[in-house]
Amino acid sequence: MRTQTGVSASVCLVELHAGLIDSQCLLGAHAEITSVITLCRFDVTHRDRETGGAEMKSCRAAGLILLVALLLGAAADVFPVSHEFHLEAEHLQYKQPSILQGRNDVVTVTPWLAPVVWEGSFDPVLLDGIYRPKNISITATVFAVGKYIMFLKDFLETAEQHFFVGFNVHVYVFTDQPKEVPRVQMAAGRKLTVRSVLDSQRWQEISARRMELIQTLIEERHRNIMDYIFCLDVDSRFHGRWGTESLGRLVAVIHPGYYKDPRSSFPYERRPVSRAYVAPGEGDFYYCGGAFGGLLQEVHLLARTCHRNFKEDARNNIEAAWQEESHLNRYMWVNKPSKVLSPEYLWQDFKPRNPEVHIVRFSGVVKNYAKIRPNV
Ligand code: UD2
Numbered sequence: 423m424r425t426q427t428g429v430s431a432s433v434c435l436v437e438l439h440a441g442l443i444d445s446q447c448l449l450g451a452h453a454e455i456t457s458v459i460t461l462c463r464f465d466v467t468h469r470d471r472e473t474g475g476a477e478m479k480s481c482r483a484a485g486l487i488l489l490v491a492l493l494l495g496a497a498a499d500v501f502p503v504s505h506e507f508h509l510e511a512e513h514l515q516y517k518q519p520s521i522l523q524g525r526n527d528v529v530t531v532t533p534w535l536a537p538v539v540w541e542g543s544f545d546p547v548l549l550d551g552i553y554r555p556k557n558i559s560i561t562a563t564v565f566a567v568g569k570y571i572m573f574l575k576d577f578l579e580t581a582e583q584h585f586f587v588g589f590n591v592h593v594y595v596f597t598d599q600p601k602e603v604p605r606v607q608m609a610a611g612r613k614l615t616v617r618s619v620l621d622s623q624r625w626q627e628i629s630a631r632r633m634e635l636i637q638t639l640i641e642e643r644h645r646n647i648m649d650y651i652f653c654l655d656v657d658s659r660f661h662g663r664w665g666t667e668s669l670g671r672l673v674a675v676i677h678p679g680y681y682k683d684p685r686s687s688f689p690y691e692r693r694p695v696s697r698a699y700v701a702p703g704e705g706d707f708y709y710c711g712g713a714f715g716g717l718l719q720e721v722h723l724l725a726r727t728c729h730r731n732f733k734e735d736a737r738n739n740i741e742a743a744w745q746e747e748s749h750l751n752r753y754m755w756v757n758k759p760s761k762v763l764s765p766e767y768l769w770q771d772f773k774p775r776n777p778e779v780h781i782v783r784f785s786g787v788v789k790n791y792a793k794i795r796p797n798v
């Protein structure tokens with residue numbers, strides 16, 4: 423009984439620690455521990471009546487010892503050793519790390535101590551060595567609605583070359599034209615699923631609706647799986663490695679257009695009536711709506727919250743300045759990302775590369791908005 427309870431209760435609590443289960447499971451675990459405690463008590467009381475005072479004390483002591491042992495056992499299970507950065511390949515050769523040398527032209531950690539990922543701030547060999555044995559899988563979502571279907575081929579082909587190469591990747595394409603989805607040769611372990619969505623007369627709606635569909639996708643397909651998801655703009659292409667260095671609980675990408683500006687001039691939603699509101703003296707960075715990610719459970723929470731707030735705004739006849747990007751920025755200010763990707767991870771092709779950007783990994787292509795959007 424002890425072992426069984428210890429195991430099931432601890433599995434439940436470990437999952438809860440990883441944020442993967444709902445409160446029902448926790449209640450189950452709690453009920454199980456409580457019922458064992460009650461049984462122990464009953465056992466001791468029952469013997470007391472039968473054997474009289476002489477055995478009473480020893481029974482109580484035995485019961486207490488059992489109870490303490492049980493609680494200790496459960497506690498050991500509740501706080502398991504974390505293996506997040508466990509290195510299985512002990513003989514892996516990689517460059518010696520240093521705390522004295524590295525990037526000194528950019529900041530590589532936020533004030534809340536989340537890494538800011540720049541070229542030169544991580545070792546890809548080491549990181550891949552850590553993550554490869556874990557058999558993780560990465561979901562990517564991309565929307566190609568209306569004329570944006572024209573960007574899909576390039577997006578998919580370059581993703582094959584640079585996005586989590588050598589890992590399990592599942593790309594979900596949401597489109598109103600499933601038959602137009604190009605056939606792209608995918609490596610082993612990588613697959614593509616096409617999902618139909620309706621077109622819209624407003625690009626703002628297409629863009630913002632993504633949060634709802636991402637929320638639904640995670641609910642339908644990925645419940646309780648501890649894997650990662652990245653949600654990306656289709657009018658973009660990969661140029662360089664985007665891999666395990668980007669993994670984290672909640673991941674945001676710094677927008678290339680504003681990282682040198684004071685936060686008072688960020689294009690946050692500034693009307694207090696909106697659920698996306700950020701006041702002029704608030705906010706950290708301006709993040710892209712075109713790329714974000716993290717653990718499925720975290721991104722589910724983000725998408726659900728942004729979608730709910732977007733709907734709430736709509737009920738009050740307000741649409742945030744940059745639709746779901748505004749809601750995302752509000753969310754990321756309140757819920758700080760655990761990893762921040764530098765503008766290397768979403769540059770814009772029309773901008774010349776700044777000197778601190780040593781590599782452009784992913785960038786938005788130049789497009790003629792008037793020609794490709796359903797409305798202006
Ligand atoms: C920014 C963001 C974008 C979104 C938007 C505000 C970046 C690089 N981009 O880009 O993510 O937050 O502001 O709403 O941060 N789409 C279609 N069909 C359409 C219109 C849009 O499929 O007719 C999809 C497509 O995946 C596209 C995405 O929505 O990549 C965003 O639309 P956009 O690229 O036109 O938005 P943009 O350039 O204003």
